[in-house]
């Protein structure tokens with residue numbers, strides 16, 4: 294099967310303006326994560342992997358609020374963001390299975406998804422790495438006369454690393470068009486936020502850097518998009534950065550090997566009652582966009598699509614050995630393949 | 638003799654050191670309540686309490702620097718970096734502050750601290766979680782660097798590092814944590830820093846290695862027609878010139894096996910030193926078996942090729958011994 298044009302990252306991104314597609318994409322993210330979990334058990338995935346089930350509304354809410362040539366930096370918990378921004382399920386699953394059809398050609402793996410066509414820089418496996426890079430992307434946009442914004446997505450635990458504070462200060466003092474998005478899922482690895490962080494809301498830290506700090510219900514995709522729209526507009530007007538804190542929850546443990554036994558009893562169940570997919574589905578039913586019962590059908594179709602993508606990945610080739618040395622620098626065998634943003 | 642996981646050797650070394658010396662503390666992310674991301678600190682909190690077994694926020698610069706300050710003022714901190722790459726955000730405190738404390742105070746201040754980290758490739762963790770990075774520390778006067786290679790060397794090196802008066806980086810090959818082997822703990826056992834060991838005697842060629850490559854070298858030596866002497870360097874800085882020199886004087890050939898990029902691996906120093914000092918004793922030009930100068934690839938097929946395998950090492954060494962000419966690495970043969 295060849296990937297049809299309507300399945301290109303750009304097309305998938307543009308489709309996200311459609312309400313039903315927003316729901317479908319959130320379901321897709323959930324099912325891709327489920328499938329990845331299974332692929333791990335089946336021995337197709339190496340290393341580690343960090344699932345974002347439960348955080349789908351943040352991904353889709355961000356992606357529908359920015360343009361494909363806005364730049365996004367993000368962490369290893371990036372499968373959902375990559376899918377929302379437009380990377381195909383084959384691109385994500387393929388990367389995680391180390392296949393050449395993966396979005397990084399199999400060189401990166403689960404923690405390093407990338408798609409320049411839709412603004413996604415390689416997701417970083419080092420805490421805090423993406424925030425300063427987003428500042429630089431914003432500087433470049435301004436220097437080149439583009440009203441582009443840079444969005445940096447990171448976790449609550451990342452708000453304790455120097456790069457967070459340095460970047461917020463730097464962006465504020467230079468009024469850079471950056472939107473800092475903190476996904477507060479209450480845990481950094483196996484540690485609950487109150488054990489590592491003396492404030493309950495990361496957003497209050499914006500005050501130190503004299504920028505707006507906004508708290509958002511991260512399980513409601515429309516609230517996410519609303520807050521993003523305000524911050525993005527402010528950034529595009531040249532008024533500087535915003536820190537948005539998305540209150541959300543990761544349904545699974547930190548990584549593959551974490552059963553999350555440290556969570557208090559009942560916490561997961563409480564969050565499952567506010568599932569982001571259900572919240573949007575109910576709203577679409579009330580808006581008559583989705584027929585009552587339509588969610589089940591959408592889920593069945595999406596599950597099939599994810600299965601097809603998985604089959605395509607498992608049928609596909611590993612990268613050539615030559616890839617190891619082809620992309621190290623401009624003089625590597627692959628030659629200068631630098632791709633500039635805004636070169637279009 | 639009991640079979641133990643290699644990671645238990647880390648735990649035992651930390652536990653014994655903390656019991657023997659109340660100034661030893663352990664710090665890092667999820668090392669206390671959770672027992673460590675690799676479960677190498679399990680139970681330490683219960684035995685030694687929260688003032689000595691400390692969970693930190695994700696703030697490497699702060700806890701690495703706090704270790705420096707604590708060390709200068711009388712504690713012996715053992716800092717866990719989880720994956721060695723994470724020290725990138727805290728490098729100043731180790732390579733610029735800790736490393737110069739003794740020098741600038743002309744010996745009046747010391748920083749007896751240990752940074753331990755898992756390191757190395759082979760498990761599909763991708764390019765930002767798979768490096769050894771020993772050259773970052775070898776390149777910094779004032780630091781010592783050692784690499785563990787089995788349960789015994791883990792225990793012996795870690796205990797020596799904690800007792801050392803200067804900052805020491807201990808790299809623990811992550812691939813080894815989940816290995817089980819027979820080992821009887823001896824709480825008096827130490828491997829002095831700066832001492833290499835002959836892991837297998839041989840007569841045709843000296844194969845110097847360390848870390849996870851020790852096993853690869855030993856397997857290659859088993860399979861090879863050449864009679865290979867395997868030296869586990871153990872400490873990469875300062876390294877044991879005498880053991881290597883004496884061996885090369887006997888075998889007349891030197892090969893290094895490094896989990897490091899060709900351009901910056903420790904073998905460059907070993908080869909140049911031995912070539913200068915033992916030039917007349919060499920029957921062949923020294924040879925280095927390294928990684929290519931590229932980031933670690935994720936895909937299983939690529940990572941398997943990227944790391945030297947026993948068969949590849951056996952071939953490379955055999956080619957050197959039979960022709961007395963260093964063979965090309967695989968990536969130049971392919972080109």
Ligand SMILES: Cc1ncc(C[n+]2csc(CCOP(=O)(O)OP(=O)(O)O)c2C)c(N)n1
Nearest residue numbers: 370418419420448449450451480481482723
């Ligand atoms: C500099 C650095 N330190 C530590 C780690 C190990 N680590 C990976 S994820 C993580 C927890 C991050 O928590 P948070 O920022 O809340 O993000 P979440 O995983 O919840 O999405 C840690 C400590 C790392 N990758 N980089």
Ligand SMILES: [Mg+2]
Nearest residue numbers: 448449480481
């Ligand atoms: Mg978190």
